[in-house]
Amino acid sequence: MSEAPLAEVAVEERPRFRPGWELLLVLGVSLGQSAVYSALSLADKLTRGKPLNQQTTTITSSVAAERPWLDLSYQVANLVFPLIPALLALYLLHLTADRRRIGFDLRRPWFDFGWGWALTAGIGIPGLALYFTARAIGINTNVAPANLAQNWWTVPVLIGVALMNGVLEEVVMIGFWYTRTKQLNWPLWTIVLGSALVRGSYHLYQGFGGFIGNVVMGAVFGLVYLKTKRIGPLVVAHVILDLFSFVGYALIAPYVSWL
Template sequence: MLAPVAALVPSPESDAVAGVRAPDLTKCRYGWEIALVLGVSLGQSAVYSILSLAEKLTRPIPIGQQTTTINNSVVPNRPWLDLSYQVAGIIFPMVPALLALYLLWLTGNRREIGFDLRRPGFDVTRGLLAAAVIGIPGLAFYYAARFIGINTNVQPANLAANWWTIPAYVGLAVMNGVLEEVVMLAYLFNRLRALNWQWWQIVVFSAVVRGAYHLYQGFGGGIGNVVMGLVFGYLYLRWRRVGPLVVAHVILDLVSFIGYALLAPYLPKF
């Protein structure tokens, strides 16, 4: 017969008897929890991104003359199947963000992160402001990185033309915004603070991981996203809401994906 669930959950008293303090167990649990959440999401992406950069650097062609394409069609000659792939590519990457939210909910921290509809006006207006602060300098930095040859030519919108192409780009932008900001800001800041990290250490660590999983674009993509991570980390600490940063990220990606799809023929080439 299975033991009652309550019997399987150690109490603070049993921890003391075993010689292990409850705070120590919590820290250990949070450490493993962070490793697992990052391991199935953006930490894993960072590893593959570093490998992708290594592969690009070892090609006979300089990295500045290479092209990186993202948001590609899988089977462009079969629109219904391609749409199915795109929907799956939007839904499944959202699971780690939902996992992070669930873990925060289990420890009573869900309402602290500001990912809700309690202040929609604040989230939208601050999100637009953050997008402008990051977007305009970020575009200038991208072209500077391309000019000096430390970044690939990034083509962010490569879906075949279909009736669902623009909605797919919207879905991809929302997925990126929710996944990255919920995990890298809301979840990571909460858990690392519980491990007694200083705020500046948390901001820097989060920014470095963010930069790492963009290195597939080249050094420019990595550096630019470290800066973005530092700014977003500061704004999250200032506003105490992740909602505006999700909005900002979604706006940046919408402009990048849809704007590129519409303006690609007129953009300067290097």
């Protein structure tokens, strides 16, 4: 009696790796989408018949100021859901063994904090000067970083916003963008410039000053990443800059007239 033929085990073919589609999809549900809405917001401001420097842009506002519990719920949701694209980007990088290569970990904390503070000083002061100049010559709105009702959770929420922005933008626009565009064999200058332009684009809602300042910031951050091979310092610098902007503004604005 002859042996029965062994059953063939179907081997599932591994899906083709498509870095370009991954990049487009991650941007489409995160900062690329923000860039489109930001451009529309600028178009709205430019067609109001009122100079940009006579308009105010508020970044973080209360949604239900008269009901603090509901307002807090909205603020927490606005912190959590924007982080999902960053987690998606990290997951996709993990699937291709690229996650550890972007330097988003705690392996070199003092290095990250040292570079982070240096970047904060190098970008923060010129950035503030650019903002006031752009507002003075009429190409930027008056930016109010925080307009939350005064509650016990106001400062913690603003700290959370700073953390969320730092993680989302640097994971997606530096770690994920640089990894996938390199895998697409883009020339290095287009990787740096492309990332910087997208970063500037999703700040267009502030005006042209916000766009220019963030393009410069994006280029500097990109060059630092190419040198250090870590987004850790960029996250640190971004969070510190936003802490000064959000928390500092909330504490100082009621007492000064020039903000």
